[in-house]
Amino acid sequence: MSEYIVEMRHVTKRFPGIVANDDVSLGIKKGEIFALLGENGAGKSTLMSILFGMYEPDEGEVYVRGKKVETFSPNHATELNIGMVHQHFKLVSNYTITENIILGMEPQKKKFGFLPVVDIKNTNKKIAELSKKFGLEVDPTQKIENINVSMQQRVEILKMLYREAEILIFDEPTAVLTPQEIEFLLEIIREMRRNGKTIILITHKLEEIKQVADRCAIMNRGKLIEICDVAETSTKKMAELMVGREVSFTQEKTPCKPGEVMLKVENLVVKNADGFPVVNGVSFNIRSGEIFAIAGVAGNGQVEIADAIAGLAPAAGGKVILDGQDITNSPVKARNKMGIAYIPEDRQTWGLILDFTLSENLLLRRYDIAPYCVNGVLHREHFTEKSEELIEHFDIRSGQGGQTIVRSMSGGNQQKAIIAREIDLDTPFVIFVQPTRGLDIGAIERIHSQIIAERDKGKAILLVSLELDEIMNLADTIGVIYNGQLLKIAPAETMTSNEVGQYMMGVKE
Amino acid sequence: MKSTKKKSNLFLTIMGDEKRQKITIPLFAILLSLIAGAILMLSLGKNPIEGYLSLLKGCGLMMKKNYAGGKGMLTDFMSFLDIWTPMIFAALAVAVAYKAGLFNIGVSGQMLLAGFVASLTVGYSDLPAVAAKPLTIIIGMIVGALAGSLIRLLKYKFNINEVVTAIMLNYIFQYIISFFILTYYVHPITRQSNVVSDASRLTLQNVQIGNMKSVIPLGFILAIVAVFALSYFINRTRVGFELKAVGANKKGAIYAGINANKSIMIAMALSGALAGLAGVTYYMGYVASIQPKVLISTGFDAVAVCLLGNSNPIGIVASSFLVTIISKGSIYLNSSLGLPKEIASLITGLLLLFTACDVYIKYRLKKAKDHLEYEEKEAQRYIEKYGEQKKEGEQ
Numbered sequence: 001m002s003e004y005i006v007e008m009r010h011v012t013k014r015f016p017g018i019v020a021n022d023d024v025s026l027g028i029k030k031g032e033i034f035a036l037l038g039e040n041g042a043g044k045s046t047l048m049s050i051l052f053g054m055y056e057p058d059e060g061e062v063y064v065r066g067k068k069v070e071t072f073s074p075n076h077a078t079e080l081n082i083g084m085v086h087q088h089f090k091l092v093s094n095y096t097i098t099e100n101i102i103l104g105m106e107p108q109k110k111k112f113g114f115l116p117v118v119d120i121k122n123t124n125k126k127i128a129e130l131s132k133k134f135g136l137e138v139d140p141t142q143k144i145e146n147i148n149v150s151m152q153q154r155v156e157i158l159k160m161l162y163r164e165a166e167i168l169i170f171d172e173p174t175a176v177l178t179p180q181e182i183e184f185l186l187e188i189i190r191e192m193r194r195n196g197k198t199i200i201l202i203t204h205k206l207e208e209i210k211q212v213a214d215r216c217a218i219m220n221r222g223k224l225i226e227i228c229d230v231a232e233t234s235t236k237k238m239a240e241l242m243v244g245r246e247v248s249f250t251q252e253k254t255p256c257k258p259g260e261v262m263l264k265v266e267n268l269v270v271k272n273a274d275g276f277p278v279v280n281g282v283s284f285n286i287r288s289g290e291i292f293a294i295a296g297v298a299g300n301g302q303v304e305i306a307d308a309i310a311g312l313a314p315a316a317g318g319k320v321i322l323d324g325q326d327i328t329n330s331p332v333k334a335r336n337k338m339g340i341a342y343i344p345e346d347r348q349t350w351g352l353i354l355d356f357t358l359s360e361n362l363l364l365r366r367y368d369i370a371p372y373c374v375n376g377v378l379h380r381e382h383f384t385e386k387s388e389e390l391i392e393h394f395d396i397r398s399g400q401g402g403q404t405i406v407r408s409m410s411g412g413n414q415q416k417a418i419i420a421r422e423i424d425l426d427t428p429f430v431i432f433v434q435p436t437r438g439l440d441i442g443a444i445e446r447i448h449s450q451i452i453a454e455r456d457k458g459k460a461i462l463l464v465s466l467e468l469d470e471i472m473n474l475a476d477t478i479g480v481i482y483n484g485q486l487l488k489i490a491p492a493e494t495m496t497s498n499e500v501g502q503y504m505m506g507v508k509e
Numbered sequence: 510m511k512s513t514k515k516k517s518n519l520f521l522t523i524m525g526d527e528k529r530q531k532i533t534i535p536l537f538a539i540l541l542s543l544i545a546g547a548i549l550m551l552s553l554g555k556n557p558i559e560g561y562l563s564l565l566k567g568c569g570l571m572m573k574k575n576y577a578g579g580k581g582m583l584t585d586f587m588s589f590l591d592i593w594t595p596m597i598f599a600a601l602a603v604a605v606a607y608k609a610g611l612f613n614i615g616v617s618g619q620m621l622l623a624g625f626v627a628s629l630t631v632g633y634s635d636l637p638a639v640a641a642k643p644l645t646i647i648i649g650m651i652v653g654a655l656a657g658s659l660i661r662l663l664k665y666k667f668n669i670n671e672v673v674t675a676i677m678l679n680y681i682f683q684y685i686i687s688f689f690i691l692t693y694y695v696h697p698i699t700r701q702s703n704v705v706s707d708a709s710r711l712t713l714q715n716v717q718i719g720n721m722k723s724v725i726p727l728g729f730i731l732a733i734v735a736v737f738a739l740s741y742f743i744n745r746t747r748v749g750f751e752l753k754a755v756g757a758n759k760k761g762a763i764y765a766g767i768n769a770n771k772s773i774m775i776a777m778a779l780s781g782a783l784a785g786l787a788g789v790t791y792y793m794g795y796v797a798s799i800q801p802k803v804l805i806s807t808g809f810d811a812v813a814v815c816l817l818g819n820s821n822p823i824g825i826v827a828s829s830f831l832v833t834i835i836s837k838g839s840i841y842l843n844s845s846l847g848l849p850k851e852i853a854s855l856i857t858g859l860l861l862l863f864t865a866c867d868v869y870i871k872y873r874l875k876k877a878k879d880h881l882e883y884e885e886k887e888a889q890r891y892i893e894k895y896g897e898q899k900k901e902g903e904q
Contacts, residue, residue: 312764333766344764353754353761360750364765373747380745405527 004063005030005198006051006167011060013046020046021057022222028167028200033193035201035209035230037242038219039468044202045087047219048169051200052084053077064167083160084169089152091144098124098140101159130161135191150181157188168192169200174208186212204242204297206235206505218242239501253452256476259288262323262429262460263309269317270304277316279304280484286460286477288428291451293463293475293492295500301484302464303345306433309462310342311335312350322429336365341422343415345433345464351418352406359387359402362421394420412443419447423454430454433464448474468504472497482506521877524870534870535817535824538863539831545863546856555846564853567841568834584723591712591726591795593833595620598732598787599811600829601739602780604820606657608743609776610756615675616784617808618682619656623649623785624792625686625702625799629694632705632793641709646731649789650782656682657781661774679804687801695801702799711794728790733826735783740822752776784808806854810836813861832857 004027013021020043028034036044049055051062056072063069064080077084091100102123109119127140136154144152153173160168170189174182189199189212201213209216209230216233218225218241225241263286270279279301286292294302307313309320311332320328327335344350352361363383366372371382387402396416398404406414415435422430432451436444451474455461465471471478475492480503488495488503524533547557565571569586576582599616606613627648631641660678663669690702707714713725743749754762755772762769791807792799814832818824839853 310764331766331768332763336766342764349758349760350764351761353758353765355757356754364754364761367750368747376747378745378747378750408527 003027003029005065006200007063007066008047008051009061009063011047011050011057011062013043013050013055013057019222021050023060024219024222024224025060026217026224026227028198029215030198031193031196032214033189033199033201033212035203035213035216036219037204037206037209037216037238039204039242039466042219042242043222044219045171048084048171048200048202051077051167052082052169078163078165081164081166082169083163083165083167085153085156085160085171085173087171089156091152091155093145094143096141096143097138097147097155097158098127100144100155101127101140101162105163127158127162131158134161134195135188150177150184153177153185154188161192165197167198167200169202171202172204173201174203174205182208204505206238206242206507209238210235235505235507236498236502239505239507240498242501253474254456256290256455258290258476259458261285262288263462264321265305265309265318266321267318268305268308268315268320270301270308270313271316272304278484279308281318282481282484282486283318284479284486284489286429286462288460289455289458291455291461291463291474291476292479293465293471293477294479294481294486295465295468295471295475295504296481297504298466300481302481303433305481306342306344306431306462306464310340310344310431312344336425336427339427339429341365341425341427341430343418343422343430343432343435345437347411347414347418352414354405354407356406357402358391358396358398358404358406358409358417359383361406361417362387362390362402365421365425390417390420390424396420412439415439415443415447419450423450427459429460429462431462431464434466435463436465436467436470444470468497468501471500480504521874521881524874530871530874531819534867535819535828535864537870538817538860538867541863542856542859545859546852549852549855550848553848555848560842560846560848560852563842563845564834564838566845567838570834573841579720579722581721583718584721587723587725589833589837590729591724592837593829594726594728594732595787595791595795595807596811596814596829596833597825598728598735598783598790599807600814600818600825601735601822602653602657602783602787602808603811603815604818604822604825605739605743605752605783606776606780607815607820608756609752609773610759611661611773611776611780612672613657613660613675613777613780613784614672614812615656615660615678615808616780616787616811617804617806618675618679619653619781619784620788620791620808621686621799621804622656622682623652623788625689626652627709627789627793628702628705628799631709632797633694633703634706634709636706636708638708641706642711642727645709645711645789645793646786649785649793651785653785653788654778654782657777657779657784658774660781661777665770665774679808683802683804686799690799690801696798699798701801704797705793709793710797711790726790726794728786728794731786732790735786736822736826739783743822748772748775787811810857813857813864816867817860817864832860835860 006028009025011021011024012019024047036048038044046055050057050072053072053074053076061068064082092103098120106118107123108116111117124140131138131140136158138151138154138158144155173185177185186208189201192199201209203209213230215227216230216238217227218238220242228238266283268279268282269277272278282305284292294305296302304313308315311330315328319326322338322340325338327338330338348354353364360383363372363386367378372379372386384402390396391401394416397413398409406417419435435447435451439447451461451463463471463474472492477489478492478495478500479486479489480500481487482504483506487506524530524537543561550557550560562571566573567585568589569582569584572582599620602616603613627645630648631645634641636644656678660671660674663674664671694702696703711726711728713727715722716725743753751762751767752772752775754765754767755769759769787807791805810832814825814829818828835853835856839850842848842852843850
């Protein structure tokens with residue numbers, strides 16, 4: 001037992017409608033790099049959040065250095081010398097690096113012998129030394145707002161080192177980094193191991209695990225599948241384990257009967273706020289009656305493709321042609337009228353106006369046309385009529401029907417409302433981005449059959465999903481995106497999920 | 510522990526569900542500020558009930574003991590309507606901007622500019638009443654709309670924060686106008702701007718009603734029309750719907766194909782136009798001249814009024830009614846009870862303070878509700894568990 005610095009025994013954690021961790025037991029040795037591999041929603045982050053004290057397990061026990069953990073809180077975890085670098089950094093942007101690092105435990109000195117002040121000068125020195133020791137290369141006097149993402153991540157790492165963390169958890173540390181920065185980070189991680197730290201790496205990128213990790217736990221749907229020795233296991237084998245041999249359920253689907261090309265995307269380039277091309281020269285066609293699915297790990301540019309087609313993000317280059325018309329620079333409303341319906345990834349930020357009623361949200365695409373609006377005046381009675389029809393037909397459940405404030409509805413019903421509204425537009429082209437994220441099995445099944453029904457009506461469908469199962473179940477054609485480029489476009493039946501998984505990791509060229 | 514739980518339950522029952530809370534929370538804020546005001550008056554050795562009654566008496570809502578010749582409850586009431594009018598307009602101005610997600614703190618400045626320009630163009634002309642009064646209104650609206658749009662334009666073109674622009678423009682309007690008044694339009698005795706013509710004024714002066722001489726504020730009729738028009742605009746028109754959508758969720762509005770920039774521009778122009786109406790009904794209605802270097806507080810009080818009225822036009826009628834009673838009635842409070850006039854500003858300030866606590870009150874209510882639900886759930890779970898154990902035992 002004592003060979004493990006961290007031990008988790010039979011840990012189970014449930015969230016409403018989902019078991020995030022199902023009877024997980026594992027041990028982590030001192031001084032190793034331990035990787036947690038799994039798809040989105042496999043339960044890796046939840047498991048580590050338990051270790052860091054952000055959640056309390058419903059069942060099971062956690063031992064650190066052989067002692068049972070009784071209280072679960074990040075403060076207690078810090079006392080146990082556990083540190084975590086979150087996916088989203090928690091930094092004060094107009095403070096310097098040093099100020100951020102010492103926040104909450106400011107070293108004091110007495111100026112003129114009595115005036116208590118924060119001792120920045122000495123701390124700067126201390127942090128510069130610490131940074132040098134681990135090869136982090138940061139200038140402690142710089143402000144967070146002036147440094148890039150990679151540097152900010154290093155500040156988070158320093159923050160843990162400064163608090164003398166011995167066990168360091170990294171949650172998807174490479175998701176925001178460029179390939180060169182990833183190299184650099186992995187080198188830092190190795191350096192920390194040389195200094196005797198224990199490192200836990202949460203990731204879904206096989207390549208990185210192969211490069212740095214000693215052992216790797218593979219998770220799927222909340223369950224621990226296997227713990228393997230990285231040196232002795234091939235990436236292919238790991239990918240297989242990660243995706244899982246068993247497929248939960250397959251959707252009944254008739255063969256695709258594609259018609260004319262409905263959407264043509266040519267050399268599309270989309271840049272993010274920093275001017276970095278997140279979509280870099282993507283081309284594909286979608287025909288009527290075809291489901292074109294984009295598979296890929298989160299953050300590889302798939303959402304930006306959908307945004308650019310729908311008009312929410314400007315295209316920095318290339319063309320989007322809908323039914324023969326160039327819509328690259330058309331405003332959103334014009335695109336809708338020409339025939340694009342869009343179910344966005346972030347339903348609460350983009351897809352709905354949470355403080356509006358369900359009825360208003362269901363009419364968000366049509367409020368300005370007759371009979372809902374005549375001569376600039378809204379006709380609420382038609383709103384009610386239409387929304388009642390949609391609520392009935394799509395089985396949207398809410399407290400007060402059409403008059404319910406959408407904010408008070410459940411996520412599943414919010415998503416149903418968006419899908420109802422968009423499908424009801426009856427456009428020849430529909431974009432679904434992560435249509436089943438966070439929904440329970442029943443709702444997922446219903447949405448999947450709706451997507452197929454739309455295809456069978458002869459609509460062209462673009463499906464963007466992070467769930468490989470979803471893509472394998474629904475797609476007629478699969479395009480795999482990696483680093484803003486489509487690595488592979490092929491008919492769905494010619495690819496296995498393992499192959500798609502390998503393209504997603506950028507393993508297969 | 511148990512007693513606090515029970516108390517919060519009672520509170521929850523009184524305050525009602527989220528829909529009812531829209532009304533009960535402002536009422537609760539009013540109650541709190543009246544209690545605080547009462548304590549204040551008590552500490553000054555006065556009877557708070559008498560104090561509050563004298564506020565009503567000062568506004569012509571209750572009979573005073575005695576009146577001067579040619580005065581009566583009606584004259585007090587008409588004068589109350591006269592000062593209530595600009596407050597309604599100003600609060601509507603804040604509300605329409607707020608609906609679109611903007612904070613127009615520049616209403617006072619926009620009022621001043623509109624009042625000044627209308628005074629120059631119409632007030633100092635010889636135009637007959639039939640032409641002068643409508644012109645005053647139209648010019649007030651246009652000038653206000655331009656001033657409001659300017660704030661948005663600076664944001665759009667140079668990304669200058671609206672709040673900062675509005676506050677700075679308040680000063681700029683105030684001092685530039687003071688300069689012109691003191692240089693060209695100053696009355697040698699009053700040291701205010703020259704009085705505008707009666708023909709251009711929106712409040713009829715010295716109208717004989719029975720044996721009393723009263724004012725008749727024509728602007729009040731306009732204000733009531735504006736309340737219903739704005740209510741209709743926000744709730745029933747396409748442009749109003751778009752404006753609300755932008756205010757509630759800008760990204761969601763853009764997704765729905767709404768031109769957010771256009772909506773915001775419309776909101777600011779409309780807000781400015783309403784502020785302009787507040788300006789002309791004040792400077793060319795309630796009073797007839799402008800005091801240089803003074804920015805009246807109506808535009809700032811309007812923020813409190815708007816929040817208290819839930820930025821709903823009908824709610825604003827009620828909240829501005831209340832706030833105007835306090836400020837207008839304070840003059841009589843001062844003369845009848847000898848309490849300082851400033852007490853009115855104090856009560857209004859407290860009102861704003863308690864109104865601004867609405868998020869906190871909502872939070873407490875939600876917490877109490879969640880706590881209740883949690884306890885219920887726990888009880889349910891306990892029953893289930895207990896039941897299961899029993900079953901196992903039976904096996």
